[in-house]
Amino acid sequence: MLFLFISDSPLSEYNGNQVDVPVGTQVAIVPWAIHRNEDYWPNPETFNPDRFLPEECAKRHAYAYLPFSAGPRNCIGLKLGLNEMKTVAAHVLRNFNVSSTDRFGGCSFVAHVTITPERDYNFVMKRRAF
Numbered sequence: 562m563l564f565l566f567i568s569d570s571p572l573s574e575y576n577g578n579q580v581d582v583p584v585g586t587q588v589a590i591v592p593w594a595i596h597r598n599e600d601y602w603p604n605p606e607t608f609n610p611d612r613f614l615p616e617e618c619a620k621r622h623a624y625a626y627l628p629f630s631a632g633p634r635n636c637i638g639l640k641l642g643l644n645e646m647k648t649v650a651a652h653v654l655r656n657f658n659v660s661s662t663d664r665f666g667g668c669s670f671v672a673h674v675t676i677t678p679e680r681d682y683n684f685v686m687k688r689r690a691f
């Protein structure tokens with residue numbers, strides 16, 4: 562799926578395999594919107610890691626999930642980034658109980674180069690006893 566922003570016209574959505582793009586068109590691919598498209602991600606705001614089971618991934622369009630972009634100019638740090646995140650998450654969760662009074666549903670975000678929380682969120686980290 563490709564979202565086209567054509568000049569100042571409203572967002573148009575295209576669901577086929579090819580589209581004619583007029584000269585001068587600015588094209589923006591919006592992963593935030595793609596990752597919340599109910600056609601690919603039912604209840605998109607629900608935390609459901611099972612979405613990423615191999616058999617579930619096989620059912621989806623290859624470009625339905627684009628955190629590292631796709632194609633010849635995708636992120637060269639993809640594997641390093643994923644491994645770093647898993648390593649940090651494993652170390653933190655192994656050593657700390659993490660809680661928060663903030664709820665994800667109450668979060669709001671602003672669009673910068675990357676999408677950023679609008680404000681700080683408080684977490685409590687208590688070292689786990691072994």
Ligand code: HEM
Pocket residue numbers: 627628629630633634635636637638639641642643
């Ligand atoms: C969670 C971590 C990361 C995310 C979500 C991420 C995401 C992305 C995305 C979406 C792009 C494409 C940007 C575009 O369309 O122009 C990109 C490109 C790139 N990323 Fe990452 N990235 C991450 C980590 C890293 C790391 C760890 C490195 C290097 C060690 C890296 C190096 C690059 C480079 C060099 C490009 C440009 C590739 C090119 O234009 O051919 N990224 N990244």
